[in-house]
């Protein structure tokens with residue numbers, strides 16, 4: 001069993017809640033109110049700023065050039081690619097990048113981003129990448145799942161779904177999986193297993209609470 005499969009199996013119910021959240025199903029069938037999606041996406045923009053910072057921390061925590069380049073590429077993938085999706089979608093609602101950046105972070109956004117940064121600050125590169133894994137590998141799973149069930153044609157969320165189901169993002173997630181296995185082989189010890197599983201489970205729960213935040217916004221319409 002790969003390390004990632006082990007993490008998923010050790011947090012099976014948390015992982016299922018995250019990947020199959022009602023917020024994502026409502027994107028797939030197009031029933032999610034746009035205001036809820038907007039709320040989510042603005043928070044996600046703030047989230048990505050801090051996740052880019054977490055990859056910068058991974059550069060700092062790296063022991064060799066290969067890991068540094070790898071982390072730098074992860075940072076660029078967020079700053080130069082993924083955030084463009086948010087900027088484009090938000091522009092269609094009249095929101096500028098400056099307005100996005102000045103939005104107030106929700107408690108869920110603060111909790112998740114602080115958790116990952118704190119895990120990286122006090123831990124090593126492996127702990128940090130375990131904290132980052134639900135984000136990148138999870139969204140690739142969600143993207144693929146939604147692309148398979150999304151209502152056609154003219155789903156209002158197809159741009160989002162296509163981004164995460166698309167080959168560029170899928171490729172990024174495969175690289176993240178390979179990186180995780182490699183770091184595990186180099187830095188894991190049996191005594192660390194509980195610590196690493198806990199980090200993975202906590203980060204997965206924080207992903208679910210991020211969907212919950214968007215989902216709650218859809219319930220108050």
Ligand SMILES: Cc1ncc(CO)c(N)n1
Nearest residue numbers: 044047135136139207210
């Ligand atoms: C909350 C969250 N998790 C994961 C991703 C994927 O990068 C994202 N954009 N937002």
